Amino acid sequence: MKKRTFAFSRTVGTCLLAAVGAVSCAEAGDADRAEPIDLKFDPSVGLSITYVANYNQAIALHMGGQEMSATREFAAKYTITGTDPAEGSARGTVRVDSLNVALVSAQGRQRFDTRNLIGSEFVIAVAPTGGSPTYEGEIPAPDFGAMAGGEVPVSSLLEYAFLHLPDHPVSPGDTWSGMAVRKQIEGSLRVTANLTTAYTLIGWSEVDGTDCARIDGQVSADITGTEEQMGSTWDYSGGLEGTASWCVDPATGSLVEMTGEEKSAGSITSGENDIPIEQTTTIQIRKIEGQLY
Numbered sequence: 001m002k003k004r005t006f007a008f009s010r011t012v013g014t015c016l017l018a019a020v021g022a023v024s025c026a027e028a029g030d031a032d033r034a035e036p037i038d039l040k041f042d043p044s045v046g047l048s049i050t051y052v053a054n055y056n057q058a059i060a061l062h063m064g065g066q067e068m069s070a071t072r073e074f075a076a077k078y079t080i081t082g083t084d085p086a087e088g089s090a091r092g093t094v095r096v097d098s099l100n101v102a103l104v105s106a107q108g109r110q111r112f113d114t115r116n117l118i119g120s121e122f123v124i125a126v127a128p129t130g131g132s133p134t135y136e137g138e139i140p141a142p143d144f145g146a147m148a149g150g151e152v153p154v155s156s157l158l159e160y161a162f163l164h165l166p167d168h169p170v171s172p173g174d175t176w177s178g179m180a181v182r183k184q185i186e187g188s189l190r191v192t193a194n195l196t197t198a199y200t201l202i203g204w205s206e207v208d209g210t211d212c213a214r215i216d217g218q219v220s221a222d223i224t225g226t227e228e229q230m231g232s233t234w235d236y237s238g239g240l241e242g243t244a245s246w247c248v249d250p251a252t253g254s255l256v257e258m259t260g261e262e263k264s265a266g267s268i269t270s271g272e273n274d275i276p277i278e279q280t281t282t283i284q285i286r287k288i289e290g291q292l293y
Contacts, residue, residue: 036169037201037213048081050097050289051255055157055281059187061268062276070105072144072185074157077288080124089125089134096120096154101142114142117154124158130165132180133158146229149185156184160283161258163199163215163246172203182221187268187277189236191225197244207247207256217244223266238266238277249287258285 055074060067077097085091099114122137133155141151164178175198182193198218205214219242226235242262249256260283268275 036171038169047092048079049255049287050077050079052077052286052288053157054284055160057185057282058280060278061187068106070103070148072148072152073100073102073104074142074152075100076154076157078154079289083123086125089127091123091125094122094124094154094158096140099140099142099154101144103144103148112142112144114140117142120154122155124155126162128165129167130163131178132182133162146188149188149190152185156182157283160244160260161246161255161285163217163244164197166199170201172201175200184223186223186225186236186238186264186266186279187275188229189225189227189234189268191223191236193221193223193240195219195221195240205247210249210256212247212249212256215246215248217246217260218242219244219260219262221264223264232270234268234270236266236268236277238264240264242281244283255285256287259283 053074053076055072055076057072058069059071060069062068076099079095079097080092081095083091083093096117096119099117101112101114103110103112117140120138120140122135122139124133124135126133135155139153139155141153143151159180159182164176164180166174166176170176177196177198180195180197182195184191184193196219200216202214202216205212219240221240223238223240224236226233228234240262242260244258244260246258247256260281262279262281264279264281266277268277
């Protein structure tokens with residue numbers, strides 16, 4: 001069988017398959033590698049890679065002069081295997097290999113049973129210019145309970161790993177931008193974040209002995225949402241600022257690691273109730289296994 005890779009065209013790319021986990025890229029310093037590179041997904045190729053991902057979301061609500069805090073935790077391992085492209089998009093099957101989920105609060109650490117989600121599979125697709133992926137099939141969604149946001153689909157974690165790609169070749173120091181809409185949870189409310197990310201091709205870094213391309217991003221968003229809870233209508237309005245960094249193996253086009261941190265702040269209102277809320281979300285993704293097929 002012909003071996004295939006799931007790569008950007010030319011030497012750099014982020015595989016169709018990032019996920020959520022790892023450490024920031026170490027600066028490697030090959031500043032002379034300034035030849036322009038064309039950052040495009042190549043839908044004609046495929047790859048099987050396993051990732052570990054960690055996602056923590058620290059929540060702080062201010063009610064009656066007191067602060068109430070909790071943290072949602074995800075730790076996942078999953079494998080993405082490239083499949084035949086369709087309609088110009090790169091595609092892959094995501095298999096959940098392991099999933100540990102917990103809610104940490106003043107009452108302690110509550111772990112949730114996710115055994116029924118292990119082995120779940122769904123399809124992910126992304127356009128040649130990157131951006132938000134699309135999905136097919138039933139997506140596994142661990143349930144944190146109604147007061148902590150309810151079900152959170154695993155696909156929502158994958159959103160953080162996908163960047164927008166420029167429509168022209170770029171060299172280290174070049175910048176571009178992208179816009180996306182992301183569904184997420186603020187406190188216990190489901191909201192919509194209208195994201196803008198400013199990207200910079202930093203250059204080259206070394207991660208675990210792998211020479212890789214590094215792209216940094218500055219993220220901002222307006223966030224709004226309305227939801228019925230406990231017999232009342234609750235509205236959220238706020239904003240978000242954050243940073244992210246992607247490191248890509250130029251030999252295969254696969255994601256080696258991604259890290260990010262976002263801080264959001266806003267208010268949840270219902271009638272005369274006005275509850276200030278802040279959240280800090282950290283995301284870490286790391287490739288641990290990969291093989292061509």
